[in-house]
Amino acid sequence: MATTTFTKKTLGLDTIEPAVTPPPPDVAESAMARKPKMATTRSRKKDIPEGIWAKCPKCANMIYDKELDENHKVCLKCGHHFPIGARERIHSLVETCSFEEMDAEMVSVDVLKFTGVASYRSKLDAYQKSTTLKDAVITGVGMIGGHRVGLAVMDFTFLGGSMGSVVGEKITRVIEKATEKEVPLIIISTSGGARMYEGMFSLMQMAKTSGALAYHAKARLPYISVLTHPTTAGVMASYASLGDLIIAEPAAMIGFAGPRVIKDTTQAELPPGFQTAEFLLDHGLIDAIVPRTEMKEKLITYLDFMAEGRRQVAA
Numbered sequence: 310m311a312t313t314t315f316t317k318k319t320l321g322l323d324t325i326e327p328a329v330t331p332p333p334p335d336v337a338e339s340a341m342a343r344k345p346k347m348a349t350t351r352s353r354k355k356d357i358p359e360g361i362w363a364k365c366p367k368c369a370n371m372i373y374d375k376e377l378d379e380n381h382k383v384c385l386k387c388g389h390h391f392p393i394g395a396r397e398r399i400h401s402l403v404e405t406c407s408f409e410e411m412d413a414e415m416v417s418v419d420v421l422k423f424t425g426v427a428s429y430r431s432k433l434d435a436y437q438k439s440t441t442l443k444d445a446v447i448t449g450v451g452m453i454g455g456h457r458v459g460l461a462v463m464d465f466t467f468l469g470g471s472m473g474s475v476v477g478e479k480i481t482r483v484i485e486k487a488t489e490k491e492v493p494l495i496i497i498s499t500s501g502g503a504r505m506y507e508g509m510f511s512l513m514q515m516a517k518t519s520g521a522l523a524y525h526a527k528a529r530l531p532y533i534s535v536l537t538h539p540t541t542a543g544v545m546a547s548y549a550s551l552g553d554l555i556i557a558e559p560a561a562m563i564g565f566a567g568p569r570v571i572k573d574t575t576q577a578e579l580p581p582g583f584q585t586a587e588f589l590l591d592h593g594l595i596d597a598i599v600p601r602t603e604m605k606e607k608l609i610t611y612l613d614f615m616a617e618g619r620r621q622v623a624a
């Protein structure tokens with residue numbers, strides 16, 4: 310009896326064997342290779358409370374949110390630039406308490422009564438609530454280093470940073486204010502382009518802002534345009550590309566139409582790195598690439614240089 314049991318146990322080993330036997334190569338590639346990965350992801354998600362850590366999309370490192378904020382939303386490991394809100398960016402550039410916001414309460418009206426998948430009115434309400442912004446740009450006058458400047462900072466989280474009547478009007482007013490006060494102007498752009506919900510009214514903003522910039526330039530006042538990821542279409546085709554100095558953040562996508570549209574239209578292979586800040590620097594469309602962590606310091610250097618140039622011309 311005992312011998313039989315022993316034999317059975319030995320035989321039992323045989324039943325374990327199939328599980329240890331490696332599965333055929335194709336199965337091993339897919340199912341076996343994927344399983345442990347899924348398990349790791351699940352346990353990680355459990356361990357990491359939301360809103361404390363961010364995962365860098367470029368280097369996949371986990372970064373402590375507080376450290377990321379302190380580094381102006383730039384990855385400490387690989388330098389990837391995370392999106393940053395307009396208020397946070399203004400805070401990182403201007404001297405404490407020096408920023409006087411203009412037209413803070415200006416809001417868009419739905420002149421065309423536009424309705425697509427959702428009405429423009431409901432979109433505006435939803436974005437005003439979720440972003441706590443009134444529209445896609447914040448403008449005002451503030452001190453950067455020792456320079457008083459007119460400053461406009463766009464925010465991509467509000468309807469893709471699209472340029473409607475309010476964005477155009479606020480930017481025009483800050484340009485006019487800078488001209489009137491005889492101070493330099495800095496516009497930090499990020500935009501998907503014109504706001505389609507406002508049709509022709511959004512396209513008119515391209516001419517309006519460019520016209521105001523022409524008066525600013527005529528007064529021999531410097532304008533620095535800062536392009537951040539992404540700056541495209543109607544904004545790139547107007548004030549964003551009119552800077553006396555045009556600088557960009559690293560790896561920012563900059564262009565008019567998107568690469569997919571260009572590829573489909575021209576049926577041509579696009580060169581590597583097409584429409585990135587680095588590509589455009591190589592081809593002379595922009596003057597410099599400045600990491601966000603050095604932005605304030607570099608802007609002060611440029612403003613010093615341009616102010617000195619203006620003084621010499623005046624003298």
Ligand SMILES: [Zn+2]
Nearest residue numbers: 365368384387
């Ligand atoms: Zn990174």
